[in-house]
Amino acid sequence: MEIISNKIDDIFNNINVVPLLSLDNLDDSIVIARALVNGGLNVLEVALRTNYSLQAIKELKAAVPEAYIGAGTVTTTAQFDNAVNANADFIFTPGVTEELLKAAIQSNTPTIPGISTISEAMYADDFGFNRLKLFPAEALGGIDFLKAVYGPFPGLKFCPTGGVNFDNASQYLSLKNVFCVAGSWVTPKELVKLKKWKEIERLASEASSLHS
Ligand code: 3PG
Numbered sequence: 001m002e003i004i005s006n007k008i009d010d011i012f013n014n015i016n017v018v019p020l021l022s023l024d025n026l027d028d029s030i031v032i033a034r035a036l037v038n039g040g041l042n043v044l045e046v047a048l049r050t051n052y053s054l055q056a057i058k059e060l061k062a063a064v065p066e067a068y069i070g071a072g073t074v075t076t077t078a079q080f081d082n083a084v085n086a087n088a089d090f091i092f093t094p095g096v097t098e099e100l101l102k103a104a105i106q107s108n109t110p111t112i113p114g115i116s117t118i119s120e121a122m123y124a125d126d127f128g129f130n131r132l133k134l135f136p137a138e139a140l141g142g143i144d145f146l147k148a149v150y151g152p153f154p155g156l157k158f159c160p161t162g163g164v165n166f167d168n169a170s171q172y173l174s175l176k177n178v179f180c181v182a183g184s185w186v187t188p189k190e191l192v193k194l195k196k197w198k199e200i201e202r203l204a205s206e207a208s209s210l211h212s
Contacts, residue, residue, distance in 0.1 A: 007110040008131045009179075011068050011090055015043045016173050017207040018159065018182035020072060021056070022047045028192060029056040033064045035197045036186065039204025045072040045092055045182060048079050057086040072182075077103045084109050092159075092182070094135050096120050101127040112159060116140055118149065121156055131157050131179065138163025143171055150177045166203075169210050 012018075019036050021044060023029050029052070033044055044067055046057050053071070060069045070090035071083035080103045083091055090110040093100050101124065104111035114133040115121045124132055134140065137160035141148075146158060160172050161182040169181050186203045 004104070004108065004110055004128070005131055008090065008112065011043060011110060012159075012180050015041065015208070016180055016210050017041060017169065017186070018043050018045050018070075018180055019186035019204065019207070020045050020047055020161075020182060020184040021187055022049050022184065022189075023052045023056050024050055024192075026052045026055055026059070028195070029060060030063045031197055032187060032192065032200060033060050033067060033069075035201040036204045037064060037067050039186075039201040039206075040208030041186065041204045042067040043070070043180075044068070045070045046088075047071075047073040048083065049073050054082050054086045057083065057088050061087045061089075074100070076100075080104070080107075080109075092133050092161075094133070096124050101129065104129075118153075121149070121153065125153075125156060130155055132159070133182070134158045134160040134162075136162025137172075138168075142168070143175065146172070146175050146177055150175070153177075166206060166210070169207070173210060 046053050068089040071088040072092040074080050074091050074093045077099045084107050092112050094114040096113045112131050112133045113124045113129050114135040157177050157179045159180045164181045164183040165185040172178050172181050186207050191199050
């Protein structure tokens, strides 16, 4: 499990913000990814929420090799296997199940399980996962929740997501137990619909300038 944590640290070492891509068609995926990378964000999460997600991961891996492409919203072991077969560099799950954690250990794929309670964090930690997603962060208490968790669990590090945006991201990033934040604010559906790629690049550039 040490190996999985190390791989996660290698991927997330130089970035603070992971943009979420939820793709309604395949044509735009490469141009969106390019805009994000041009803006300075090179760790991207493709949410498995549309029919195009797995194909998009495969195509982005080939077309944008300078970026890490992960799969998000992975809720079943079938999705987990599909994401691994699509060559995803890492996996985010919104919650934890024994099956998903075992699949992650077995495949040795960098996996960041999602938790929303202390018990779930302890459960994931028991399996050896100490890099966790906090979801849905703002609804759970956000900054205050993470500050409270640090006392008893200083070894756990979190990627909060769900309600994180440009205005509150720096506050999250200033916490000792936050290793990055993730969210959809860099790729707003409206901008994607209007194909405003330069504007997405500007949001990415603004996000990549965020520091702890
Ligand atoms: C996720 O899957 O990580 C969240 O749905 C992202 O939440 P946001 O849309 O509030 O950024």
